[in-house]
Amino acid sequence: MMPNHTVLSSAENAFHRRGTLIFYPLDTSMGLMGIQRPIARIVPILFILMLADPLFPAPIEIVEEQIQVRLNEPTPLPQLEILSTPSDAWVYVEGSLLGSTPLVLKDLRPSFYGLRVQKAGYRPQELSVTLKAGIRTRIQLELEPVYGTLSLQNVPPDCKVYIGGTPVTGKSVTLPAGRHRVVVQRFGYEDVVSQLTILEGKTTEIPLTWKRVPLEVARLKVTPRRINPENPNVPARISFRISGPAEMNLVIQNLEGEGVFEKTLPEPKEPVQQINWNGRDKRGIPLPDGRYRLILRFRNTDTSLELGEEVRIDRTVRNPIGTTYSGLPGLLFSPATHFLDPGAFRISSLLLGLVHPLRPEASDALLHAGVSFPLADGLELTPTLSSFMEASDEPPDWIGGIGIQYRLPDLIPGILSFALTGKGSYMSKPRAYGFSPQGGLSLGAAMEVRHRFLAFLLSPELTLSPFELETLKDRMNLYANLRGGCYLAVGALQVGISTTLSAGIPNLRLIPIYHTGIEIHGKLPTLPFTLSLTTVFIQPAEGNLLVYTGGGIGALY
Structure with missing residues (x-):
């Protein structure tokens, strides 16, 4: 049996939902005047029904199809399938709740049934249907949304409003009818949480009762704790969370308790606050090396608070920017003796491509990433991962490693420093040249000699x-x-060149492979990010010189 497919029009839908289908035959032999009386009877009925229902009721689609059964089997009971857009609407049959859409009912007797489909925020749909034995009836409804208005006229402008976790703005919000969770946040006050019922065509206001929270300051953190006043682009970042508006003052004292810097801070407008101090006094003159006491004072009408932390001015501190490709922080092929304070970290990345010559046995590109973080004062751990990519369909090779570096006390403060280094790395495939440090275990040392903005690096190691x-x-x-290698560091800019040579032991025969890199790193003025440009020259054991170029992005926090 072919499916009987019926789509009800707006007028038919209005009649059918009441279980009545009215039909008036027209006698065309009566002429124009003869059809006026039947039409006159229909028009009032249509008008009344259209007033009772919406002007454009949502469409209803009903499909009937024969249930397939085997020969000599009895005719099965009717089946009723109810679908809705959107789904999860409650279905009532003769006033009894039987489930939610999509819903299939198989235990109904052949009869005439009244249905009601409803969902919060949508206009209920009522209709009637006659179920016949051996027939599966599928009803598809499109529910019509109904809306109300939530007024925000009484919400102060310094508030944030969330409805169901989503932020909203403006003077009013149109919402589906039904219950909604509304949260109003205001700095310095407890959140106002309401469960509001939005009615169709009505405007609802948020009931607001403000309760001030006590003054509290938490999560005070100073990073880094060692700063160099000659590097104003890497200040001490003082961050904390405050519960509400208050007067704030920053005071810096030396070990004798003398105030060397004082600043009145603007009244906070939000919980998270950050202040920078560059190691200079109130006249802008760099302070001497040593330890200083950082004091933050807070006061409102009810409470006064004072919190303190220690910060150190150290002119041996350099901008710890660069890369980690050597397996340790520093230049491309030579580690440096930079160190990070506890709680800080450094991320570096690099993407280089082969530009000369284009030879099939060389890697076409290198992707590298590494991160450095301190385990203790002067002790850093640096995990790295590099991938060598080819233009062919072959899978990329990779090398992963972990480096560790311990910085010793400066032999000449601010001029000569040493560090002990160690690395372990694993290569998926050995490479004779390219960006391939040897896989295995390495032990060595790093030396750095600095004078003002210039530094020289030297690092011997055994692998x-x-x-x-x-x-x-x-x-x-x-x-x-x-x-x-050597580098020049001026403010937030660092330019460096580094190289590496290898020799076999015990014959100490120099292996004719060397790598040389030229790199430029710059720290963004107001963000904790760095940008890098790099060119690398590689002389393999056989063949022409290889040239790679590219860049990367890093973070320092």
């Missing part, structure tokens, strides 16, 4: 590798590496 660097055979080998 125990599971393969031979020149032939790539699986055989344990010991190599000596010498890494070196």
Whole structure:
């Protein structure tokens, strides 16, 4: 049996929902005057029904189809399937709740039934249907949304309003009819939480009762705790959370308790606050090296608070920007003796592509990422991951490693510093050249000599590798590496050059492979991010010079 597909028009829908279908035949032989009386009877009925229902009722689609049964089996009971857009609408049959859409009913007797489908925020739909034995009836309804208005006229302008977790703005909000959770937040006051019922075509206001919260300051943090007044782009960032408006003052004292800096801060307008101090006094003159007491004072009409932290001025501190490709923080091929304060961290990334010459046996691109963070004062851990990508369909090779560095006390404060270094790395595939440091275990040291803005780096190390660097055979080998470089750091800008050489042990034969990198790093003025530009020159054991270029982005916090 072919499905009987019926789509009810607006007028038919109005009649059918009452279980009545009115039809008046017209006698065309009566002429124009003859049809006026039947039409005159229909028009009042249509007018009354249209007043009782919406002008444009939502469409209802009813499809009937034969239920397939085997030969000689009895005719099955009727089936009723009810679908709605949107779904999850409650279905009432003859006043009894039987479930929510989508719903399939298989235990109804052949008869005439009245249905009601309703969902919060939508106009209820009422209709009638006659179920026949052996027939599956599917009803598809499109529910019509109904709306009301939530007025925000009585909400102060410094408030934030959330409806169901979503922020809203303006003088009013149109919402589906039904219950909604409304939260009003105001700095310095407890949140106002309401469960409001929005009625169709009505305007509802939010009941507001304000209760002030006590003055509290939490999560005070100073990063970094060591600052160099010669590097004003890396100040001490003082961050905290405050519960409400208050008068705020920042005072810096030396160890003798003398005030060297004082500033009245603007009244806070939001909970999270951050203040920067660059290690200079109130006249802008850099303060001497040493320890200082940082004091924050808060006061409102009810409470006064005072919190303090220690900060150190140290002219040996340099901008710890750069890369981690060597497995340790510093330049591309030479580690530096920068250090981070506890709680700080550094992220670096690098993407380089081969620009000369285009040879199939060389890596087409390198993607590198690393992060450094302190385990203790002067002790840093640096995990790294590099991927070597080819233009072919071959999967990329990769090398992962972990480096550790311990900075010793300066032999000459601000001029000469040393650090002990160690690395462990694993390579998915050994490479004779390209951006491939040897896989294995390495121990070494790093030395840095600084004078004002210029620094020189030197880092010898021994590497125990599971393969031979020149032939790539699986055989344990010991190599000596010498890494070196220099950089110029002026404010937030750093320019450097570094190189590395390798020699086999015990014959100390120099392996004719070297890497040299030129790099520029810059810290953004108001954000904790750095941008990098890099060019690398690689001379393999055989063949022409390789040139890679690219850049990266990092973060310092």
